[in-house]
Amino acid sequence: MSYRVAVSGASGYAGGEVLRLLAAHPEVEVGAVTAHSSAGERLGAVQPHLHALADRTIEDTTAEVLAGHDVVLLALPHGASGEIAAQLGEDVLVIDAAADHRLESSADWDAFYDGAHQGTWPYGLPELPGGRDRLRGTRRVAVPGCYPTTILLGLAPAVASGLVEREDIVIVAATGTSGAGKSLKPHLLASEVSGGMSPYGVGGVHRHTPEIEQGLRAAAGADVQVSFTPTLAPMSRGILATSTAKLAPGTTAEQLRAAYAAQYDAEPFVHLLPEGQWPATKQVVGSNHITVQLAVDEHAGRAVVVSASDNLTKGTAGGAVQSMNLALGLDETAGLDMMGVAP
Ligand SMILES: NC(=O)C1=CN([C@@H]2O[C@H](COP(=O)(O)OP(=O)(O)OC[C@H]3O[C@@H](n4cnc5c(N)ncnc54)[C@H](OP(=O)(O)O)[C@@H]3O)[C@@H](O)[C@H]2O)C=CC1
Ligand SMILES: CC(=O)N[C@@H](CCC(=O)OP(=O)(O)O)C(=O)O
Secondary structure (H helix, E strand, O other), X not given: OOEEEEEEOOOOHHHHHHHXXXXXXXXXXXXXXXXXXXOOOEHHHHOOOOHHHOOOEOEEOXXXXXXXXXXEEXXXXXXXXXXXXXXXXXXXXXXXXXXXXXXXXXXXXXXXXOOOOOOOOOEOOOOOOOHHHHHOOXXXXXXXXXXXXXXXXXXXXXXXXXXXXXXXXXXXXXXXXXXXXXXXXXXXXXXXXXXXXXXXXXXXXXXXXXXXXXXXXXXXXXXXXXXXXXXXXXXXXXXXXXXXXXXXXXXXXXXXXXXXXXXXXXXXOEEEOOOOOOOOHHHOOOOOOXXXXXXXXXXXXXXXXXXXXXXXXHHHHHHHHHHHHHHHOOOOXXXXXXXXXXX
16 A cells, blocks of 8 residues: 655755655655645756656645645644644644644743644654654654754663763754755855854754753653754754763763663664764765764763764654654655765
């Protein structure tokens, strides 16, 4: 059987990556492709790399156009996503790449986002404790943010094992510019971004902070506090996150490594690298894989964890397809077997 999947936000970066993956998915047929200002255009005019789908016409994002599909995959700005999601039937599997349904706490939503909180859907990160059980058979999935995916998979084993202090975690992460979407933004002009790096959202104000704390709380079973600083790097795709945490008394490097190995050895997409080899965005770009490495800094008494992903693949579209597979009862890795693109 082939599942018919509609993709909204088809002209954007996340929607384009979703379509790239779905076009190669063995159990899926791409149905309606919808967007907003580009409705009426050929898909090939705005996504010229999607050759197999180039002659599709982009339609308006309405409940009528999205009706009659098994799956609706939303890659819209938050707000627009919640609005259309509320009009879709309960039987259709809705996968939302926007932030609307990620947060459990309405207070967190109000502190970091505009508009009303749309509620909480099962969180699409299978590798978190209990993650797969939450996703199997569900009809609603909230796809995690790109930074949270990379950072949560970097830190979850450390907090879950109790080998680090939960109140002293510092994260600095670099992202490629595609994380900000396709619309024109002056700070993303090539002349601003190329040849340098810059921080943004400094001082605990980035909207992924509560999402990261929520995911770590789920892993640890207790509150976790982080300081998160994002930075912009001159690359189109990729996230490299460096997270450090104060070691719990007596923690050794061997214990920490064993905790990561126990959680990740059987994971198809999360790879604890061999000792001495460090994550880099070029290992993962274009793939649904994420690489992780750790060290113990004895001098500072801290665990240092580095994780790398492609923000558009494991960080959005690949993660969305992985969750879709679980929700539909398919092989979790279906359509996701591509390796990275290097150099
Ligand atoms: N980029 C990334 O790395 C990640 C993105 N996400 C999330 O995915 C979503 C899409 O992001 P991204 O692809 O980067 O953004 P883009 O700006 O690249 O694309 C936005 C898409 O949404 C459509 N759109 C805009 N406004 C409306 C509206 N009012 N109604 C219907 N469609 C609309 C646009 O259509 P048109 O062009 O026709 O106007 C376009 O197809 C966002 O919620 C983002 O937070 C999540 C994780 C990572
Ligand atoms: C470079 C850049 O601006 N990146 C975006 C990444 C966020 C993202 O895409 O995730 P959401 O799904 O939560 O929007 C940012 O920092 O806001």
